[in-house]
Amino acid sequence: MRNNRLRIGARNDGVPHHADIAVNGRFSVLCLWTLIALPMGLVIAADLQLIPDAVEPGERFVVRVVPAANRDVAEVRASVLGNPVKFYPRAHTWKGLAAINAGAQVKDTPVYVKVFYKDGTSFQDIVTVGIRPKRFPTQNIRMSSSKTGLMDPGLLRQEREQLYSHLANSQPEPLWNGAFIAPCTGRNVSSFGRRRYVNGAWWGQHSGADIACATGTPAKADNAGIIVLAETLQMRGNTIVIDHGFNVFSLYNHLSSIHVEIGDSVQKEEVVGKAGATGFVTGPHLHWEIRIGTIPVNPWTWTQGELVL
Template identity: 35%
Template sequence: MFVIKLGRRKVLAAGLFVSGVFALSASSSLLGVDEEFKVAHAARALQPGEVVLVSVDSNRPLKELTATSNDRNFLFYSDGESAHWVGLVGIDLETPPGDVQILLNGENLDGEPVQFTYQVTILAKQFPTRQLSVDSKYVSPPQSELDRIAQERRRVSRIFATTTPERFWRGPFLRPVPGETGSGFGKRSVYNGKPRSPHTGTDFRATKGTPIKAPNNGRIVLVKELYFAGNTVIIDHGLGLYSYFAHLSEFRVEEGDAVETGQVIGLVGATGRVTGPHLHWTVRLSEARVDPLSLMNVLKTAGGS
């Protein structure tokens, strides 16, 4: 544990679970105010595609706290005791290695701004390449489908760009199907010999018809057959966190439904661009592309409430 003195301010910082470089600084507006912050993080790894849980303890209660990192905003939450705040920060799949600044912005009960930075060092990660053979219409879609594909991309991007200020999720995220994971997150995909965008989800092995359970509470914001993803369900877990499930054979929910952890949202299938039945699960956190397994891990390990 370290104490950093900045002018008259004492700032306390601790790196827990994973060793990380940290740095704290005070905004000029606060110089002269005797405020202390203890910042810690937990993560499976500090690498592209990982979720980092950041916790902040302040000696004075705060009204609100958000983090900004790599131009993305992450809303923090407080469990009743407004001197303790927790937030999930996403390290996007294509983040280059190096130091990443997490700028924390808040407001104390007197309405005064509170600002400090926390630094983590992201290590490089090499993602393997996978070769897949699919129907040629999924590699070079016909002209007639291009408008539809563009429209679907826009709709999904708009959903991920929306941050619901309420937090729906509680506790750790559960596995949506019992099976093992197949193809992993971040793999560079080559379809019929042609390179395509990286795999932004994790695939779970499952037979057709296996019930898919909501990994946590949320609101259903999309139930639709998409060109590449086939039958797709998106759950808004709140605070910019989304689950996207693809290739379903059947839906069990409708747009607007509130779902609870463990509730069946649909059945595993093989619709869209697939080589066989499986469940594809993508997680977005304030648009950052992160590994669902990292999300499951960090909340289980750090005891996210």
């Protein structure tokens, strides 16, 4: 792993250094004799790691925080590209899943991390995540005039806010088991991240994968979780959102029917609805998303192996 740490903050050797000292949320540079005189309990650094430390736009990484020994953590906060990262306790560490927006144009970007200890002290650090270049293909879509009435910014905003309200809280434990599966079998007709124009106007990057499944094809849960949304939206059509825990959600759109209700626990491969063509579509398909919080990520990555936290 390359060294992605900036100068502020903890080092990895377990030996206290000047910059490791933070008391009451402020960094204090102390001369060596002061450091030696301090009881070890005041050295409240934390060790930070990004796994992996470089990703493509639209991909995820884990922020792993190992708190100072014998210190109880109250909360860990972090942000990357302005997006907050949610942390959950895991054994002796705290971990958060972070994602880089598919539209990110930067090469490397800082991850700001702050650890709040229960004794009122805190520690903050900055680590850098590498962003590998990726070019997403462009797609031009012709939408019939019967659907273009849905291309209303106010409607889009309202639906986005409604969706986000269901992505605000997640189960604190990962509920998934093994790799995720595609909800139905079919051609991948529009891949994640495509740069889309609708009737010649910029529309945005594709937030999911479109799988060519005929109307009525069973849509299976891509992994275990709890249903947090099951209703008809104007753009997204009949929609299901599954909370997989740890701030991971999957979304199914344009379904012809919904077979679950909010609060239902679902197992991987359980049928949750049927593919269809409801909402803003040119034809039947299943639009499948995986999001970390509100950030869409490439769902196919999740089918390639289990994310172990």
